[in-house]
Amino acid sequence: MKIDVDREKCTGCGECRDICPKGPVIWKINGKAEASNLRYCHLCTLCASKCPLGAIKVIRDEINGEKEKIRT
Ligand code: SF4
Ligand code: SF4
Numbered sequence: 214m215k216i217d218v219d220r221e222k223c224t225g226c227g228e229c230r231d232i233c234p235k236g237p238v239i240w241k242i243n244g245k246a247e248a249s250n251l252r253y254c255h256l257c258t259l260c261a262s263k264c265p266l267g268a269i270k271v272i273r274d275e276i277n278g279e280k281e282k283i284r285t
Contacts, residue, residue: 214256215272216248222268229260229269 223245230240235253240246240260246268248254254271261269 214251214254214274216251216254216260217270217272218246218248219266219268219270220245222266223264224266226265228263228265232259232263234259 225242225244225246227240227242227246229246229248230236230242233239234255234257235250238253239248239250241249248260256271256273258271261267261271
């Protein structure tokens, strides 16, 4: 899986980190948000729902060779 953050849109507000059940384990905010340690991610998509700029895409593993975008 993968979490894409559109760095053009991200303002570094930290709402993704605040709503994420794993919080700072996954999210680092240094001006822009960055997700790491994705083995801890539940794919709950709360981060993507909460981002006021719609900057986060949570992408599942490839299925049949195509990435399935589950939240934009
Ligand atoms: S919620 Fe969206 S805009 Fe705010 S830090 Fe996270 S990715 Fe960036
Ligand atoms: S999908 Fe859920 S667990 Fe994964 S980074 Fe987003 S809020 Fe955190």
